[in-house]
Amino acid sequence: MNADSITRRTERDEVLAKAAAAKAVLPALRAGAPDRKNTVLTAAAAALRENASTIITANAADIERGVAAGMSGALVDRLRLTQPRIDAMACGLEQVAALADPVGQVVCGRTLPNGLKLTQVRVPLGVMGMVYEARPNVTVDAFGLAFKAGNAALLRGSKSARQSNTALVEILRRVLADHDFPEDALQLLPCQTHESVQDLITARGLVDVVIPRGGAGLITAVVTGASVPTIETGTGNCHVYVHADADIEMATEIILNGKTRRPSVCNATETVLIDRAVAKNNQFNIIHAIQDAGVVVHGIPAELKDICGQGLVEADESDWAEEYLSMDVAVKLVDGIDGALEHIATYSSGHTEAIVTKDLTVAERFTDLVDSAAVMVNASTAFTDGEQYGMGAEIGISTQKLHARGPMGLPELTTTKWVVIGRGQTRP
């Protein structure tokens, strides 16, 4: 047996052993009263601040390895932990402590004709796996939300953030132990090989859900390779449709905000659909404003050449499906609301689509027929976000239809059970 296959066998054993350990601590987590959990979260925030220099030293080693391996500037920036970023992670934990505890919430209940008392109660999901890229802040966010919802977290972070994640998890596990919670409520999985992801997502009977967080490739690999339940998050090819009867100034503001506020996030606007009926001058104004903001327009030359001039990048089929995550946008002219609906149905990733219109009937048709997690009228796609929606912190934005759709907060990290109280009833 060569060294590689020994690494694999060892990794697989480690993943399964950690998953079993996570399952074993669930009763202790289920029994954790809200106050006790909140004390842990607040203490964890303090511990991160106290140990900032340890974290920064570990992170520096990851950065050094990354730079030596030729990691891009953007990735290095994502990986880097600084004093303010550590403070932001700590604040995140304090915010989670302040949120309502989802465990034990009664969703509904009734007394049946035979006197049985039926209650549907929120309970933890159980063992929750996360697979993510080189963003060490996800380590802390995922722990905070998973722990508050009564779940044990198995974190499979990127190899390039290994030392940062190790330092963070050690600190957090110490806090758990100090407060009489099992340390194995939080465990970091091995990340030497890609296959350790496979070990996690096929651990049926041990793992209750895996949430991938990262680029489209990572998400597709996890969702298609998993035999445990998964929640698909985050790919956002968000559209803004400017209807014939739109306030053009409002449309321009909404497009600029959705595209340029933070181009790298999943709620950024990626495609603008302009109704052919929008008067020619207005179309000019919108597109020139986009270009003036430094955004590169991808479109069909026959439609846009006169307006964009040399600045136009010729679009092909792939542009309509593209999540640029950059200062690029696809622009297309469409024939009325039906043209817009058809384009969206064909190319949308089901995240967020917006219409700008003053027409009530058209707005209603758009909200009824667009099949996405969020459908907006006269608002920026950038609003699709757990904090903006008033849900507190979010673990990601689900673009699937089962279990959770849109921003996922604490309740989405729980399941329910039916508690039935009788006095000896049997079924006729």
Added chain:
Amino acid sequence: MNADSITRRTERDEVLAKAAAAKAVLPALRAGAPDRKNTVLTAAAAALRENASTIITANAADIERGVAAGMSGALVDRLRLTQPRIDAMACGLEQVAALADPVGQVVCGRTLPNGLKLTQVRVPLGVMGMVYEARPNVTVDAFGLAFKAGNAALLRGSKSARQSNTALVEILRRVLADHDFPEDALQLLPCQTHESVQDLITARGLVDVVIPRGGAGLITAVVTGASVPTIETGTGNCHVYVHADADIEMATEIILNGKTRRPSVCNATETVLIDRAVAKNNQFNIIHAIQDAGVVVHGIPAELKDICGQGLVEADESDWAEEYLSMDVAVKLVDGIDGALEHIATYSSGHTEAIVTKDLTVAERFTDLVDSAAVMVNASTAFTDGEQYGMGAEIGISTQKLHARGPMGLPELTTTKWVVIGRGQTRP
């Protein structure tokens, strides 16, 4: 290319073409007002009754093939359609028509500080696949619930019920067309080969959810082989734990009801855990009552030989995990509530577990720590059922934790979307 591979290619093409056709009719289904849908369901019930002789003739051909192929009596009985059974299917459709329409229900909503009006609304899941065995009634049930929830149904029934299913689906599609709904809201998939199931459960982008309904083998094959979302249903290794402080007469009634009422259904009691502290005489009474009812006891001879005599079947490890679905039950002595909890955590399928006790603290501990879809105190496991819970008809009982847990009615066949109404808001 041989005949088999041509069949396969043709089947695969047919599954994908039908899935695409199903996706194409979704806007028409989403636009279907509750009244119009209910008219279709009532007309469908009438059409089944009117065409009963056509259905029975088609069914007779399936039965004849089954008998010739040596199908067991129990399976033939499950496959057989009679006048009363057709009437029962028709009544089922009428009951679904009478239920509240889940589409458009507002789950929650709020106005954000910036004035955005946020509403979470129930919408159809989309294209719903069902994979099931030789029970033609599932064809009608699945259509009724899927259609009412605004979903297009792709039904992959058993090859042995092919002619029955074809007759039923033809009748139902004609009713759809007569009421200006697209026929492709209901389609029967080819069933010549097992691989056509694979075609359905890997049709990512076309199929929104697949629900398997049948034995454990079918369910595991669908859930582990799927790359589209699935909902696991129905395996029920349900436990009754008789606590030291139980009313023994009540315990006996609950066990007999759970085991003998309908032994072949998933909410039947399969394992009885008797506390060692239950006085010896009482233990005798319970077990003798089980045997007197004609139930075969599987257990550990050292524990039960004295009570059961020759009637005891020696249990091995596999008995604790077994879903007998017959007049058999596993019986085991356990040490207190912790012994019961541990046994259940190890062997339960997560369906329904019950405790019989008069002790409040013990009852609370049991309902808190048992991690199953339903946890009952002093009631028969037979109560886990959509109709019993007051939800109306059910499509199955989910034993997974994501999306739906326990009986799944109409709301569980929908998802939600966020509708956001603004007046030009952008995000700072």
